[in-house]
Amino acid sequence: MNIDTKIFCIIPSYNEQDRIKKTILDVKKIIKNIVVIDDGSSDKIYERAKETGVTVLRHVINRGQGAALQTGNKFAYDNGAEIAVHFDADGQFLANEIPRLLKPLLRNECDISLGSRFIEGASKMPWTKKYILFPIARLVNYVLLGVKLTDPQSGFRALNRKAMENIVIEQDGSAHCSEILYKANINKLKIKEAPMTVIYNEYGQSLFKGKGRKKGGIQIIKDLLLAKIMQ
């Protein structure tokens, strides 16, 4: 794999009309192929994203971030993508950190590159997340899924074609983060973590709620338990 590899950036978005344009333009400096998924938003996100000239797919009803990512993954895979980068629409991630995320994939060192807020100059984050939410998340992921990573809930990730093929996201909500890692684990896909920065805003996810469908820590645990039972 070299630098000319066909890379797609997938941006799931829900009611982010004020931030989407800036996010797209920032990413566009790094990646040409951008796919925005308007997850049944009630605002003008579809029109705003379209104005930038990128591909915009629209969910007719809100299905959740995991569902939107899988729509993007499927579109990218069907269009011959070698790598899919998952990027949030809400301005929490930095586009200039994408090359660092891609590096291990381009060098064929792994199948999934995962941004981590806890290695090399960790992001400044609310103490509730740092000392309560994330330790719980790490424990739940380890106990339920056998996944041991510093930042299992990270949404900043890149997958190669093999990973896209093996990981079909079925968790419509935020539990997709754990699901991806679990499926990577059972398919013996190699994961590497890369340092990342997260700029926290008021729209973040808490223990009980988040923006959009099936969000919040408790909901994630419920979804994961249900998925485990349904296996």
Added chain:
Amino acid sequence: MFQQIIALLVIAFFLARIFRQRKNNQVSRTEFLFWLVFWFLAAMIIVFIKKIDILVAGLGFSAAGIDVILYLTVAALFYMIFRLRIKLEKIDREITKIVREIAIKK
């Protein structure tokens, strides 16, 4: 005795209802059979409630037969809710697939 007659009348009402619904093709054959067996068993429990009292006492339960049946019913309801939850989750996933197909094909 009076309570048993009332309960049997209630069951008779529901039985008549399910027969009528079947006649009007409002319920499937399987559903009809399920409710028929269900109400028949309920009627049997009421008719033989004294014998069930003796039976559950023999099994070591301190409560009366009707109480034990109530506990079992609650457990059955929990199970049914759980099955329903799983079914809903599956329908939810199917809806997502349809929404995805529409998004990609448009």
